[in-house]
Amino acid sequence: MADLRTNFLGIRSPNPFWLASAPPTDREVNVTRAFKAGWGGVVWKTLGSEGPPVVNVNGPRYGAIHGADRRLLGFNNIELITDRPLQVNLQEIKAVKKAFPDRAMVVSLMVPCDEESWKAILAAVEETECDGVELNFGCPHGMSERGMGSAVGQVPEYIEMVARWCKQHTRMPVIVKLTPNITDIRHPARAAKRGGADAVSLINTISSIVSVDLDRMAPTPTIDGKGSHGGYCGPAVKPIALNMTAEIARDPETHGMPISGIGGVTTWRDAAEFIALGCGTVQVCTAAMTYGFKIIDEMTAGLSNWMDEKGYATLDDFRGLATPNVTDWQYLNLNYVTKAVIDQDLCIKCGRCHIACEDTSHQAIANMVDGRRMFVVKDEECVGCNLCVEVCPVQNCITMQPMAAGSVDPRTGRVVQPGYSNWTTHPNNPMAQVAAE
Amino acid sequence: MSANRSTAGIASGRLSTAEYTANFGDLHAPLDRHEAHVEADRCYFCFDAPCQTACPTSIDIPLFIRQIQTDNPMGSAETILKANIFGGMCARVCPTETLCEEACVRNEAEGKPVKIGLLQRYSTDALLDRGHQPFRRAPATGKRIAVVGAGPAGLSCAHKLAEHGHEVTVFEIRPRLGGLNEYGIASYKAPDDFAQREVAFILSLGGITVETNKRLGQDFDLASLRADFDAVFLGVGLSGVNQLGLVGEGELGGVLDAVDWIATLRQTPDKSKLPVGRRVVVIGGGMTAVDAAVQAKRLGAEEVTIVYRRGQDAMKASLYEQQLAQTNGVLIRTWATPAELTGDAGQVTGVTFERTAEVAGKLAGTGERFTLPADMVLCAVGQLLTPGDLGGADALALSGGRIVVDDERRTSVPGIWAGGDCVAGGQDLTVSAVEDGKQAGLSINRALMGAVATAGAAHAAE
Numbered sequence: 065m066a067d068l069r070t071n072f073l074g075i076r077s078p079n080p081f082w083l084a085s086a087p088p089t090d091r092e093v094n095v096t097r098a099f100k101a102g103w104g105g106v107v108w109k110t111l112g113s114e115g116p117p118v119v120n121v122n123g124p125r126y127g128a129i130h131g132a133d134r135r136l137l138g139f140n141n142i143e144l145i146t147d148r149p150l151q152v153n154l155q156e157i158k159a160v161k162k163a164f165p166d167r168a169m170v171v172s173l174m175v176p177c178d179e180e181s182w183k184a185i186l187a188a189v190e191e192t193e194c195d196g197v198e199l200n201f202g203c204p205h206g207m208s209e210r211g212m213g214s215a216v217g218q219v220p221e222y223i224e225m226v227a228r229w230c231k232q233h234t235r236m237p238v239i240v241k242l243t244p245n246i247t248d249i250r251h252p253a254r255a256a257k258r259g260g261a262d263a264v265s266l267i268n269t270i271s272s273i274v275s276v277d278l279d280r281m282a283p284t285p286t287i288d289g290k291g292s293h294g295g296y297c298g299p300a301v302k303p304i305a306l307n308m309t310a311e312i313a314r315d316p317e318t319h320g321m322p323i324s325g326i327g328g329v330t331t332w333r334d335a336a337e338f339i340a341l342g343c344g345t346v347q348v349c350t351a352a353m354t355y356g357f358k359i360i361d362e363m364t365a366g367l368s369n370w371m372d373e374k375g376y377a378t379l380d381d382f383r384g385l386a387t388p389n390v391t392d393w394q395y396l397n398l399n400y401v402t403k404a405v406i407d408q409d410l411c412i413k414c415g416r417c418h419i420a421c422e423d424t425s426h427q428a429i430a431n432m433v434d435g436r437r438m439f440v441v442k443d444e445e446c447v448g449c450n451l452c453v454e455v456c457p458v459q460n461c462i463t464m465q466p467m468a469a470g471s472v473d474p475r476t477g478r479v480v481q482p483g484y485s486n487w488t489t490h491p492n493n494p495m496a497q498v499a500a501e
Numbered sequence: 502m503s504a505n506r507s508t509a510g511i512a513s514g515r516l517s518t519a520e521y522t523a524n525f526g527d528l529h530a531p532l533d534r535h536e537a538h539v540e541a542d543r544c545y546f547c548f549d550a551p552c553q554t555a556c557p558t559s560i561d562i563p564l565f566i567r568q569i570q571t572d573n574p575m576g577s578a579e580t581i582l583k584a585n586i587f588g589g590m591c592a593r594v595c596p597t598e599t600l601c602e603e604a605c606v607r608n609e610a611e612g613k614p615v616k617i618g619l620l621q622r623y624s625t626d627a628l629l630d631r632g633h634q635p636f637r638r639a640p641a642t643g644k645r646i647a648v649v650g651a652g653p654a655g656l657s658c659a660h661k662l663a664e665h666g667h668e669v670t671v672f673e674i675r676p677r678l679g680g681l682n683e684y685g686i687a688s689y690k691a692p693d694d695f696a697q698r699e700v701a702f703i704l705s706l707g708g709i710t711v712e713t714n715k716r717l718g719q720d721f722d723l724a725s726l727r728a729d730f731d732a733v734f735l736g737v738g739l740s741g742v743n744q745l746g747l748v749g750e751g752e753l754g755g756v757l758d759a760v761d762w763i764a765t766l767r768q769t770p771d772k773s774k775l776p777v778g779r780r781v782v783v784i785g786g787g788m789t790a791v792d793a794a795v796q797a798k799r800l801g802a803e804e805v806t807i808v809y810r811r812g813q814d815a816m817k818a819s820l821y822e823q824q825l826a827q828t829n830g831v832l833i834r835t836w837a838t839p840a841e842l843t844g845d846a847g848q849v850t851g852v853t854f855e856r857t858a859e860v861a862g863k864l865a866g867t868g869e870r871f872t873l874p875a876d877m878v879l880c881a882v883g884q885l886l887t888p889g890d891l892g893g894a895d896a897l898a899l900s901g902g903r904i905v906v907d908d909e910r911r912t913s914v915p916g917i918w919a920g921g922d923c924v925a926g927g928q929d930l931t932v933s934a935v936e937d938g939k940q941a942g943l944s945i946n947r948a949l950m951g952a953v954a955t956a957g958a959a960h961a962a963e
Contacts (some may be wrong), residue, residue: 416547416548431548437551
């Protein structure tokens with residue numbers, strides 16, 4: 065049995081699966097249910113400053129896009145930070161941490177951008193004996209209009225400043241939660257590091273309108289005929305989150321900085337991918353909000369089974385193993401030549417590979433062989449693009465097979481070269497480096 | 502109401518009202534919106550889709566299913582009806598298991614095709630329920646066409662011609678329109694008077710005049726039609742039936758032609774009034790045999806046996822239909838041919854069969870016999886074109902007793918087209934008849950309007 069125990073900034077949890085700061089972590093009753101179900105930790109729903117709590121809309125807060133059979137693929141919300149009194153939240157955090165001392169209890173915070181506000185909230189939160197704080201510099205909706213959330217996260221100087229205040233005013237580990245609503249994620253991550261933050265977590269939600277109600281001619285969710293952009297999350301955002309995670313993990317300035325991965329984690333496999341890119345924990349929200357807390361059983365068992373199969377005893381055994389394999393396009397090996405191969409035994413003859421290639425790509429898949437419906441790759445046309453693999457409804461029916469060095473690519477008529485050669489030295493590159501290098 | 506399943510002889514009212522209602526209601530419940538969307542999501546939108554190729558009317562199945570997915574049932578129905586104006590009935594009666602659904606690539610993937618028939622019904626029902634008219638007639642051409650027979654072939658042809666702006670007169674021998682849709686197929690496949698609702702929709706396009714109770718050769722003849730109209734389409738079906746050729750046939754009570762028996766059943770709203778035998782023997786192996794046997798069972802017959810002279814794989818009824826019969830409690834016996842009818846006091850009491858075998862590729866009796874007791878014998882051994890159907894028009898070339906047509910459904914006589922069950926080389930399916938009518942309509946239009954005009958009209962109609 066693989067050991068899933070996690071130590072992130074000294075915060076220990078029995079597994080790397082934390083519930084992200086969101087509706088599932090807003091109240092004692094929910095978090096208690098989560099811990100009983102087996103979740104390793106939570107980031108309590110974002111607290112604001114002392115005073116009258118924020119108010120939420122009383123109409124719909126969520127929107128979604130669905131795939132086949134209404135499988136939820138993308139999720140959007142316009143809910144704000146906790147709308148319950150600060151003291152109630154603090155009491156509940158303290159009670160839950162006491163009842164579940166082995167679980168990670170991190171508290172998310174969002175207060176106005178002045179030192180006194182941060183100092184005050186940090187002092188109040190420390191009293192709960194929680195394990196750490198996460199600075200919510202991410203929410204793109206509502207609070208950002210008041211100069212908080214992503215309004216801070218989009219300005220690296222603010223991130224650095226607030227992170228520094230927090231490190232000054234608390235002994236607790238400080239995690240900075242980043243917004244993806246920015247051009248280059250490395251800048252806010254570097255700012256967090258410069259400010260002394262112990263870790264970053266990402267991604268927060270992406271500004272989004274999930275759909276337009278064509279009867280009301282208004283974005284959804286619609287509040288009395290109007291809508292406002294929300295924050296997008298769920299399986300659809302995972303690719304964006306993985307890329308941003310990798311960018312931070314391989315940036316020389318932030319390399320090695322602990323990362324809590326967030327964004328569409330739905331299964332054990334998603335979690336393993338984030339960890340392979342260097343994450344210490346993962347945070348989950350949409351999957352729990354879609355299926356309930358029981359999914360933790362699939363996640364822990366799946367991760368453990370896979371680690372056993374691969375011979376990884378602990379999470380550290382594979383953490384970050386994929387990071388060195390993320391590179392710039394210019395360093396990809398141009399000598400590597402692949403051709404699509406269709407397994408005729410698995411092929412169900414739907415023809416989607418053919419029409420996709422024929423209409424939109426390279427006319428490299430025949431649809432007829434000796435007058436019979438049959439789909440076969442024309443190696444002399446195939447550029448190895450992988451489109452057919454992705455549109456094929458049968459997994460592993462079409463695979464990309466590398467050509468052996470020394471063989472002739474029938475498309476180019478050139479001999480496949482051994483070894484490695486990339487764009488930086490390619491003769492077509494006007495800025496190619498001199499071969500002598 | 503003293504009769505029950507075991508009441509001897511032929512009796513009506515063997516079942517309770519509730520049983521009759523259940524037995525003659527919808528064989529398959531229609532899909533509701535949620536079910537339709539779940540099922541539509543399974544379609545892969547194949548390239549050059551095998552289901553479409555398998556459809557005799559070439560309905561663009563991937564497109565109409567995608568239109569269901571995108572919540573556009575009216576557009577979906579239009580896609581269907583453009584190719585097959587009887588899309589609603591075909592959704593109910595097509596042997597999809599040997600056509601579109603057999604070709605579905607999901608069979609290869611997981612052995613379960615997309616339920617194309619039920620999806621087609623979902624869309625076409627939605628359109629009929631809404632009363633939406635997706636077609637518009639092209640400007641009037643002044644051409645007049647006579648269509649003989651208001652079955653699927655005739656009405657399909659009439660609709661296509663009306664769409665192109667022609668004036669059509671349909672002559673029908675029976676009081677109601679629809680042909681076998683109204684008089685032939687099993688009740689539970691098209692309950693709630695669906696055949697008439699569909700005919701009303703088809704006629705609602707306009708340009709089609711109907712004359713019922715008009716018999717070719719009696720009330721009018723081919724010569725007069727050719728003189729009075731610019732073109733003639735024959736969709737007269739097969740009004741004659743093959744005989745068993747046994748002593749007592751036509752004399753003994755209880756020996757009935759299955760086609761007539763089903764027609765009576767279809768035209769009797771109160772099924773409890775329909776007499777049925779306690780022991781029923783159905784002779785034949787086609788759809789009519791299955792329809793007759795299953796309906797006999799559902800009317801309360803205690804024992805129903807289908808006897809077919811060859812093996813089950815040679816039966817014209819699809820495997821699905823055979824299994825439908827079997828799950829309804831019908832026993833299918835094969836490799837036996839009727840040899841003798843036995844009777845008592847003018848009523849049939851049994852059928853003696855001779856076992857058969859294939860010897861050197863030919864069917865032959867083995868000499869071994871067995872007798873099945875029966876108080877009702879339904880003969881479903883095939884229908885045929887009788888000379889009366891054509892009003893004695895022996896000028897039409899026939900093959901195997903049916904009218905010879907070319908690819909465009911032109912007969913050997915200029916100006917006369919034909920389609921449906923009455924033509925040679927067909928599949929004897931509703932959907933094939935619809936295709937015949939459609940192709941004949943297009944051909945007539947081309948012939949009357951000339952190639953150039955046709956291109957424009959077809960464009961306008963689409």
